[in-house]
Amino acid sequence: xxxxxxxxxNKFFGKxxxxxxxxxxxxxxxxxxxxxxxxxxxxxxxxxxxNIIGCLDVPTSGSYKISGTEAEKMDKDELAELRCRTFGxxxxxxxxxxxxxxxxxxxxxxxxxxxxxxxxxxxxxELLKSLDLGDRMNNKPNELSGGQQQRVSIARALxxxxxxxxxxxxxxxxxxxxxxxxxxxxxxxxxxxxxxxxVTHDSKIAAQASRQIEIKDGQIISDVRKTSDIHEMKNKVExxxxxxxxxxxxxxxxxxxxxxxAIIANKMRSLLTMLGIIIGIASVVSVVALGNSSQEKxxxxxxxxxxxxxxxxxxxxxxxxxxxxxxTLKVSDSDYLGKLSFIDSSTPNVSASGVLLxxxxxxxxxxxxxxxxxxxxxxxxxxxGRIFTQEEADNIASVVVIDDNTRKQVFxxxxxxxxxxxxxxxxxxEIIGVLEKENSAGPMGDSITLRTPYTxxxxxxxxxxxxxxxxxxxxxxxxxxxxEEGIEMVLTALHGKKDFFMINSDSIKQTIESTxxxxxxxxxxxxxxxxxVGGIGVMNIMLVSVTERTREIGIRMAIGAKxxxxxxQFLIEAILICIVGGILxxxxxxxxxxxxxxxxxxxxxxxxxASVILAMVSSTGIGIIFGFxxxxxxxxxxxxxxxxxx
Ligand SMILES: Nc1ncnc2c1ncn2[C@@H]1O[C@H](COP(=O)(O)OP(=O)(O)OP(=O)(O)O)[C@@H](O)[C@H]1O
Ligand SMILES: [Mg+2]
Numbered sequence: 001x002x003x004x005x006x007x008x009x010n011k012f013f014g015k016x017x018x019x020x021x022x023x024x025x026x027x028x029x030x031x032x033x034x035x036x037x038x039x040x041x042x043x044x045x046x047x048x049x050x051n052i053i054g055c056l057d058v059p060t061s062g063s064y065k066i067s068g069t070e071a072e073k074m075d076k077d078e079l080a081e082l083r084c085r086t087f088g089x090x091x092x093x094x095x096x097x098x099x100x101x102x103x104x105x106x107x108x109x110x111x112x113x114x115x116x117x118x119x120x121x122x123x124x125x126e127l128l129k130s131l132d133l134g135d136r137m138n139n140k141p142n143e144l145s146g147g148q149q150q151r152v153s154i155a156r157a158l159x160x161x162x163x164x165x166x167x168x169x170x171x172x173x174x175x176x177x178x179x180x181x182x183x184x185x186x187x188x189x190x191x192x193x194x195x196x197x198x199v200t201h202d203s204k205i206a207a208q209a210s211r212q213i214e215i216k217d218g219q220i221i222s223d224v225r226k227t228s229d230i231h232e233m234k235n236k237v238e239x240x241x242x243x244x245x246x247x248x249x250x251x252x253x254x255x256x257x258x259x260x261x262a263i264i265a266n267k268m269r270s271l272l273t274m275l276g277i278i279i280g281i282a283s284v285v286s287v288v289a290l291g292n293s294s295q296e297k298x299x300x301x302x303x304x305x306x307x308x309x310x311x312x313x314x315x316x317x318x319x320x321x322x323x324x325x326x327x328t329l330k331v332s333d334s335d336y337l338g339k340l341s342f343i344d345s346s347t348p349n350v351s352a353s354g355v356l357l358x359x360x361x362x363x364x365x366x367x368x369x370x371x372x373x374x375x376x377x378x379x380x381x382x383x384x385g386r387i388f389t390q391e392e393a394d395n396i397a398s399v400v401v402i403d404d405n406t407r408k409q410v411f412x413x414x415x416x417x418x419x420x421x422x423x424x425x426x427x428x429x430e431i432i433g434v435l436e437k438e439n440s441a442g443p444m445g446d447s448i449t450l451r452t453p454y455t456x457x458x459x460x461x462x463x464x465x466x467x468x469x470x471x472x473x474x475x476x477x478x479x480x481x482x483x484e485e486g487i488e489m490v491l492t493a494l495h496g497k498k499d500f501f502m503i504n505s506d507s508i509k510q511t512i513e514s515t516x517x518x519x520x521x522x523x524x525x526x527x528x529x530x531x532x533v534g535g536i537g538v539m540n541i542m543l544v545s546v547t548e549r550t551r552e553i554g555i556r557m558a559i560g561a562k563x564x565x566x567x568x569q570f571l572i573e574a575i576l577i578c579i580v581g582g583i584l585x586x587x588x589x590x591x592x593x594x595x596x597x598x599x600x601x602x603x604x605x606x607x608x609x610a611s612v613i614l615a616m617v618s619s620t621g622i623g624i625i626f627g628f629x630x631x632x633x634x635x636x637x638x639x640x641x642x643x644x645x646x
Contacts, residue, residue, distance in 0.1 A: 002065075003164065003195055004030040004053060009062035011048055011218075022048050023059070024218040030197060033230040035190040037209035038199045045218040046199045047168055053197060054087050054166045055079045056558055057640040077562050083639075084112050084560020088157025088194075090186075092169035094149040095555050095643070096141040096156075099265060102148075103128060103137045106155035111254045112560040113160050114247030127155040131185060147178030154185055156559065163233065165189060167198045171205060183208060193233030251565060259573035262545070263580075273541040274581035276534030277622065281585025281615045284527040286592050286605060291523065293606035295516050299509070308480055309377055310487065311503040312470040327466040328499040331454070333491060334371070334470045342478040342486055347371025348467040350457040354425035356448065358410050365406070365448040367424055369457020370471075375401075377473040385418040385433035393453035396460060400429035401451045404437040409448065424450060427460055480506045531618060534581070535626035542574050542630035553634055554642030567635035574627020575620060582619025586612050 011023035022045045030036055040046050051057040052064065055071060064071040066082065074082070088109075089095075096105045107124035115123075128137055131151040141149050150170060157165055167186060171179035183205060190196050190210075198209060206212050210229045214222040263270045314328045331348050338346035350369030355362055372390045375382070388399050400422065402410075411417040421428050429452060458465055474483040484504050492498045546553070553566055593605035 001032050002029040003032040003067055004028070004197075005063075005065040005068075006053070007063045009049075009052065009059045009064065011045070011052065011057075012060045022218050023052075026062070026218075026220060028213070028220065030195065031230060032195055033190075033193050033232060035187075035196040035210040035229065036198070036213060037206035037211070038197065038213050038215060039201060039203065039206045040215035042201065044215045046201075046215055049215065050166055050168050050197065050199050051640050054089060054558070055082050056643065057638075077564075080112075080557065080560055080562040083558060084109060085160055086163050088160070088162025088165045089558050090150070090153050090157050090165065090167035090170045092172040094141070094146075094153045094173075095551075095558070096149055096152055097552055097555060098141050099261065101138050101140055102133060102144065102152045105141065105152055106159060108556070109156060109159040109559040111251065112556075112562065112565060114250045116246075116250050123159065124155065127158055128152070131155055145178070146174050147181055150174060150178070150182050151185065154182070154189075158189070160560065162189075162194060164195045164197065167196065169199055169201070171200070171202070179205070190229075191231055193231040252568065255565065255568040255572050258569050259576050262549075262573055263576060266545075269541060270577055273538055273577055274584065276537040277531070277578050277581030277619055278585040278588060280527070280530035280534040281582050281619055282588040282592065283530065284523070285586055285589035285607070285611050285615050286596075287523050287527075288611045289589070289593055289605040289607045290596075291516070291519060292608060293604045295512075296606065298512055308474045308476070309505050310472045310474060310480065310484055311505075312472065312487065312491070312500050313503065314469070314500055316499075317501045328495060329467050329470055331458075331465065331467060333494060334467070336494065337470065337472055337487060337490065340486065340490065342475050342483050344473040344475045345371075345373040345377060346470060346472045347374045347377065348454045349374075349469045349471055350454045350462065350466070351468050352425070352457055352461050354461075356406070356410070356450070357423040357426075358420070361410050363409065363448055365424065365450055367450045367452060367457060367461060369452050369454035369461070369467075371454055373473070374451070374471065377471055381436040383434050383436040384416065385431070387433050388453050393455050396455045397453060398427070398429050398456060398460060399432045399452065400424070401433040401435060402431055403435045403449050403451075406448045406450065407434050422450075425461055429456075480504050531622055535578075535622040538574055538577055538622065539626035539630060541577075542570060542627055543633070545573070546570060546630050546634040549634075550637060550642045550645040553637055554639055554645065557637070557639035558643055563635040566637075567631045570631035570634045571624070571627045574631065575623030578619040578623030578627075579616070582616050585619070586615055 006026055006028040009023055009026040009028075010021070013020050013022055026049065028049075038046050038049065048057070052059050055066075058072070066086070071079070083089075097108070100108070103121060103124045106128055107120040110120040110123065125134075125137060128134060128151075131154060133148060133151055133155070136144060136148055141152070144152065150173075154170075165186070170186065171182055174182060186196060186198065187208060196209070198205070200206050207226075210227045211223070211225045213220055213224075312329065312333075329348070334346045334348040337343055347370050352367045352369070354365065354367065356365040372388060372393055374380075375387045382401075383404070385401075387401055388397065392399055402417065402422075407417060410422070411420070414420065417431050417434065420431050422431060423429070429450070435451075452461070454467065458467070472483075472487065474480050481504070484502055484507075487502065488498065491500060553561075556566065590607065593607060597604045
């Protein structure tokens with residue numbers, strides 16, 4: 001039975017004027033179990049014919065049948081499958097992968113069959129032992145002699161069965177002794193039933209075959225059969241059949257291992273490639289963390305101002321340096337505003353700073369004189385005792401509500417400070433209430449603030465009728481912006497000019513929210529840009545890597561790798577680089593955060609799981625997006641072109 005049948009095969013190379021006719025109407029059939037030698041001068045077209053037989057190249061015209069199936073009708077994967085299972089290549093220059101050990105090189109084709117590592121290594125070792133290489137198993141190609149390398153490549157050709165052995169000048173690079181040795185192995189394979197097609201220009205070697213074909217200028221000029229020595233295949237490799245799932249699994253594992261191999265083999269380059277991703281991810285994660293925590297802090301401080309409240313201050317605005325000294329607001333202003341229909345309540349604020357004395361304790365403290373509604377307006381809750389009443393305010397009562405900080409610092413040994421008398425700027429004040437602990441951290445976090453009726457602050461502490469500001473709570477149904485306009489009109493009319501300014505907590509909140517949203521957008525776009533730059537770096541290196549390893553890709557394809565295997569291998573490499581870069585980036589960000597949080601008390605970095613997950617997802621995405629083009633380039637290479645590259 002003819003295992004190979006070529007009819008009217010023609011092969012042209014080049015285009016236009018450079019077009020050359022290399023194979024001319026070749027008709028050739030090879031029987032199963034035969035040993036055919038193809039001889040001819042250099043440039044006669046032997047290798048070209050061999051490559052067509054081995055499905056590494058396609059003829060320009062003509063028909064090629066393998067075991068009765070037309071090769072032209074097969075797709076790339078089916079051809080790869082043929083190279084993987086049926087053909088075993090032995091090249092003049094061995095074509096071993098330099099980074100792999102002898103047994104790994106021999107086992108390579110079985111990866112593309114989907115064999116697991118254990119079975120693979122067992123078979124590779126058996127083959128190498130049978131080829132007298134039992135003690136060179138763990139050596140890399142550059143540690144082996146030419147003859148030894150060629151025997152490793154024979155082991156590789158036999159790995160998946162090698163029913164048809166295609167040997168292109170297998171002894172061409174060897175001395176006569178090693179050459180004889182290799183020929184003995186090949187003859188032995190023929191005896192075991194392998195179909196052998198051997199290309200040589202050495203007539204002595206060709207004489208050892210059963211059939212001798214001579215090619216000249218792309219044509220068969222003689223075809224001589226010397227012996228009808230045809231053998232049945234003895235040790236047919238049958239057992240190597242796997243479930244589809246296993247095949248996919250083992251091939252994936254192998255692609256993964258090979259990628260790690262490649263990354264480790266080029267440590268410095270991989271690290272530099274990752275650097276773009278590392279810096280991109282680290283800066284995004286830490287900037288987001290910083291933004292989150294500062295936004296939180298700012299919002300906390302704003303909400304401690306209470307909702308729907310408006311502060312009225314003397315002066316023209318925040319920048320007005322005189323505003324602390326200008327005393328244009330009066331208690332009567334506050335009373336007047338309090339009576340307006342759109343205002344719920346209004347309270348004057350008076351502030352004083354001084355020294356708090358209690359027993360042996362002496363502390364710097366802040367005192368705020370406020371109206372009775374203040375606690376309600378500012379949302380302050382009482383933990384012990386009570387707040388003062390309007391009556392007490394009217395009577396200029398010497399009562400004080402202390403905050404949690406004061407209780408902690410002054411009354412640490414007294415469980416209940418209510419009723420105790422403290423001195424503020426030498427004036428006695430009776431404690432009637434303690435406020436709940438506030439969770440607003442930041443610069444005001446541990447200051448000590450006392451609250452007395454504003455009348456007390458004015459007349460008893462400060463000794464003047466000046467007030468510092470007015471806090472107004474707007475009625476629930478009224479828009480704070482509208483209320484602000486109303487207050488402006490009323491107060492301007494009362495004072496005859498606008499000598500005050502207002503802070504509206506709602507509008508500040510909105511401004512800050514919109515500012516932080518713009519900031520977030522800005523950060524996001526910088527992040528996207530930096531990650532794209534990182535991605536381009538990865539893509540660049542992957543393209544270089546594909547170019548560098550074109551020969552390796554060719555070898556892998558010749559021994560049975562499908563396009564998907566090659567695509568997978570390079571894509572995994574790109575993704576791995578990006579993921580490792582992403583992880584290192586997150587770690588770097590966390591380290592920056594750690595440093596930041598230990599050195600800065602007021603602001604911190606607040607890492608969210610979401611930003612870390614997003615970082616990982618985006619680095620994987622970059623790997624996929626920017627790794628795809630190089631990986632696809634690699635997988636689209638033509639096996640014969642890839643093999644021919646240096
Ligand atoms: N990809 C190609 N593009 C253009 N010409 C090519 C290509 N490959 C081979 N050739 C030409 O085809 C002719 C046959 O080449 P081939 O490699 O088949 O020769 P050969 O018989 O194997 O020679 P040798 O004994 O030196 O190996 C040569 O003239 C070569 O220059
Ligand atoms: Mg050749």
